[in-house]
Amino acid sequence: MTRILLQHADVPDLNRIDTYERVGGYRGLRRALTEMTPDQVVKELEASGLRGRGGAGFSMGKKASFLPHGEMDKYVCCNADESEPGTFKDRELMHRNPHQLIEGVLIAAYAAGANRAFIYIRGEYEEQADILDAALTEAYARGYVGERVLGSDFTCSLVVHRGAGAYICGEETALLDSLEGKRGNPRLKPPFPANQGLYQGPTLINNVETLSNVPHVITNGADWFKQFGTERSPGTKVVSVSGCVQRPGNYEVELGIPAREIVYGLAGGPPEGRRIKAWFPGGSSAPVLTEEHLDLPYDFEHMAEAGSMLGSGAIIVVDDSVPIVSVALRLAEFYRHESCGKCVPCREGTNWTVKMLERIDRGEATPLDLEVMADVQGNIIGNCLCLLGDSMAMPVGSMIRRFRDEFEEHIAARAQARERVADRTDAAMPTGEAA
Amino acid sequence: MTKFDHLRGVPGSRSRLAAQVWEGARVEKGPAVVPEPADVAVPDDLRATIEHHMSLYPDRRSAVLPALRAAQERHGWLSPEAVEQVAAVMQVTPAYLESIASFYDMLELEPVGRHTIYMCTNLSCQLRGAKDVLQALSEATGAPVGESSPDGLFHLRSFECLGACDLAPMASIGGHYRGPLDAQDARAIAAHLREGGAAADVLPDKRLTESADPRQAKGRVNDRTAP
Numbered sequence: 001m002t003r004i005l006l007q008h009a010d011v012p013d014l015n016r017i018d019t020y021e022r023v024g025g026y027r028g029l030r031r032a033l034t035e036m037t038p039d040q041v042v043k044e045l046e047a048s049g050l051r052g053r054g055g056a057g058f059s060m061g062k063k064a065s066f067l068p069h070g071e072m073d074k075y076v077c078c079n080a081d082e083s084e085p086g087t088f089k090d091r092e093l094m095h096r097n098p099h100q101l102i103e104g105v106l107i108a109a110y111a112a113g114a115n116r117a118f119i120y121i122r123g124e125y126e127e128q129a130d131i132l133d134a135a136l137t138e139a140y141a142r143g144y145v146g147e148r149v150l151g152s153d154f155t156c157s158l159v160v161h162r163g164a165g166a167y168i169c170g171e172e173t174a175l176l177d178s179l180e181g182k183r184g185n186p187r188l189k190p191p192f193p194a195n196q197g198l199y200q201g202p203t204l205i206n207n208v209e210t211l212s213n214v215p216h217v218i219t220n221g222a223d224w225f226k227q228f229g230t231e232r233s234p235g236t237k238v239v240s241v242s243g244c245v246q247r248p249g250n251y252e253v254e255l256g257i258p259a260r261e262i263v264y265g266l267a268g269g270p271p272e273g274r275r276i277k278a279w280f281p282g283g284s285s286a287p288v289l290t291e292e293h294l295d296l297p298y299d300f301e302h303m304a305e306a307g308s309m310l311g312s313g314a315i316i317v318v319d320d321s322v323p324i325v326s327v328a329l330r331l332a333e334f335y336r337h338e339s340c341g342k343c344v345p346c347r348e349g350t351n352w353t354v355k356m357l358e359r360i361d362r363g364e365a366t367p368l369d370l371e372v373m374a375d376v377q378g379n380i381i382g383n384c385l386c387l388l389g390d391s392m393a394m395p396v397g398s399m400i401r402r403f404r405d406e407f408e409e410h411i412a413a414r415a416q417a418r419e420r421v422a423d424r425t426d427a428a429m430p431t432g433e434a435a
Numbered sequence: 436m437t438k439f440d441h442l443r444g445v446p447g448s449r450s451r452l453a454a455q456v457w458e459g460a461r462v463e464k465g466p467a468v469v470p471e472p473a474d475v476a477v478p479d480d481l482r483a484t485i486e487h488h489m490s491l492y493p494d495r496r497s498a499v500l501p502a503l504r505a506a507q508e509r510h511g512w513l514s515p516e517a518v519e520q521v522a523a524v525m526q527v528t529p530a531y532l533e534s535i536a537s538f539y540d541m542l543e544l545e546p547v548g549r550h551t552i553y554m555c556t557n558l559s560c561q562l563r564g565a566k567d568v569l570q571a572l573s574e575a576t577g578a579p580v581g582e583s584s585p586d587g588l589f590h591l592r593s594f595e596c597l598g599a600c601d602l603a604p605m606a607s608i609g610g611h612y613r614g615p616l617d618a619q620d621a622r623a624i625a626a627h628l629r630e631g632g633a634a635a636d637v638l639p640d641k642r643l644t645e646s647a648d649p650r651q652a653k654g655r656v657n658d659r660t661a662p
Contacts, residue, residue, distance in 0.1 A: 006647050009647030010646055010647055010648070073493070082598050083596060083598065084596070085557045085558050085559065085595070085596035085600075086558065086559050086596070086600055087596075087598065088599055088600055088601060090598075091598050092647065095643065096647055122598070123500075123504070123539070123541045124541070124553070124594075124597050124607060124610075125598065126611075127610070127611070127612065159491045161497075161500070161501070162500065162501060162504065163500065163539070164500050164504060164539035164540070164541040164542050165540030165541035165542075166538060166539050166540060167595060167596075178500070179497060180494060181494070181496035181498065181500070181535070182496075182499075182535070183534060183535060183538040184538065184539075199493055199494055240600065240601070242559035242600030242601060242603060243558070243562045243563075243600070243603075244562055247649050247650060248559075248600060248601045248649065249601040249644075249648075249649020249650075250601065250647070250649065251649065284557075284558055284596075314600075316558060316559055316562075316600075318562065322562060326561075330557070330558050330561055331558060334557055334558075334595055334596075337595060338595065340538075
């Protein structure tokens with residue numbers, strides 16, 4: 001395993017600023033402020049090919065370059081509202097190395113010309129928020145944050161903002177609304193946050209893992225960064241592996257290694273005697289893949305070609321003891337709960353899907369219900385302000401496509417079981433009355 | 436007992452509000468207004484916390500979430516008094532704060548038990564038997580899922596992914612992550628809290644691991660087959 005982000009993760013007290021400085025911390029920020037202009041930092045990030053690690057995989061440098069130049073209130077937001085089921089990499093990165101993130105946020109703020117930065121962390125991560133707050137106090141005391149950072153002209157404040165439990169706030173515009181003190185409803189795009197974001201100002205929003213990569217890119221240069229991973233997906237990725245595997249956890253790997261190496265080699269594969277039925281390559285929002293896809297290189301392009309996505313880089317493994325209907329139902333329930341209700345296709349579509357899956361489970365469905373359900377998924381995708389509805393429609397749709405036989409068997413088996421119960425009740429009734 | 440009595444909770448709680456809807460809104464009362472700061476007594480420490488948060492943002496309204504969380508911590512839940520106090524300090528209407536509080540899962544508009552337990556029941560935890568642990572927690576604490584125990588000690592919720600699937604099946608006990616849990620752990624958690632132990636000290640060997648390399652983590656090998 002090549003480790004960049006988790007390289008020093010096991011050094012004791014890495015969350016303290018002295019330890020972080022000893023292992024080379026804050027050199028990137030110093031280099032950016034003393035040797036580079038903001039534009040050069042953006043260029044370096046663009047040249048490195050660093051892609052967003054939150055899900056969309058968009059070039060980080062390009063995103064930063066979209067912000068307008070000139071004197072105005074600009075903002076940087078770090079998206080630490082990690083709520084995608086199966087994803088826990090950002091928690092690990094913040095827990096073990098909070099200063100790495102703080103340094104990344106400050107370099108990004110310097111590049112974007114922002115003088116206010118925020119880390120929006122999900123409310124459930126109380127331990128990590130406390131760790132970040134403690135680290136931030138140290139960073140302020142050393143002059144890495146605040147007025148005239150390290151004696152330069154760059155001034156930037158940083159606030160750790162705690163959410164209060166809402167998956168939708170991981171969506172960038174919902175996050176901005178939530179940070180402004182409103183309900184976390186997504187906004188209509190365009191305008192994109194780069195032009196009109198937080199408090200109507202130009203805003204750069206990046207994921208924790210993306211920003212944690214920034215100090216390494218700036219310290220060591222774009223060419224150094226590009227030697228890891230593949231040409232179009234450079235760098236490493238912290239992959240969260242969970243579900244039916246023997247060693248669940250976070251593994252930092254170079255992008256492009258075969259998925260099998262992660263699932264079997266690192267995480268130990270499914271328990272003895274079990275086979276992999278399905279796996280999510282990028283969190284619960286990614287369409288499921290099957291065992292045959294395990295030999296594909298794990299990177300943005302190959303996952304997309306296989307009909308899924310790298311997403312947040314969270315692999316959830318489902319073994320052959322688990323009925324696929326129960327997986328679909330659990331996910332649909334989750335998205336129904338988390339839908340903010342602003343767009344009808346998502347609000348109603350997630351609700352209908354849950355009801356249809358429950359009907360299948362109760363034995364009241366017919367194979368036609370599968371057509372209706374697939375149709376509902378198709379009518380959600382692309383019809384909402386944000387991707388929450390799509391995030392249910394894509395995996396559920398893929399499960400119906402790939403496991404249609406099992407769905408049909410499930411429907412038939414449950415219907416038969418239901419009839420048997422009904423027969424018994426009918427048969428029991430007359431004797432019951434007679435007695 | 437009138438028809439909607441079962442909907443009436445504690446005055447000011449969500450179910451109480453629902454009952455008022457059934458009875459018809461009191462139109463003669465006029466719209467809710469921003470409370471006069473002089474009319475509302477706010478505990479000094481709560482006021483200081485809220486004002487500190489307001490000072491961190493260019494727009495004071497950004498402090499709504501931290502302020503509501505501080506009020507909830509102080510009052511145990513977002514009672515009408517708690518909301519009124521936040522509204523008085525932040526100079527917004529109580530209705531605005533309720534619209535925020537009803538959106539977020541961690542803000543409580545009903546009185547809840549003292550110790551909050553969020554049991555993750557999302558996919559990765561479910562694949563590892565979260566339902567059984569949830570059931571065991573419910574039995575051990577006496578709190579039905581989604582409700583508080585009659586003794587007012589526990590508040591048990593089935594929660595969406597808490598971002599600790601490496602500990603699956605896991606729970607957040609008063610903000611402290613513990614896992615992987617089984618039925619025996621559930622009973623240990625309830626006993627520990629019932630005896631007055633701090634949530635931070637519960638099941639110390641089930642915290643997040645010491646090593647960042649999962650292969651180094653002792654006792655975490657997951658050989659349980661899915662239910």
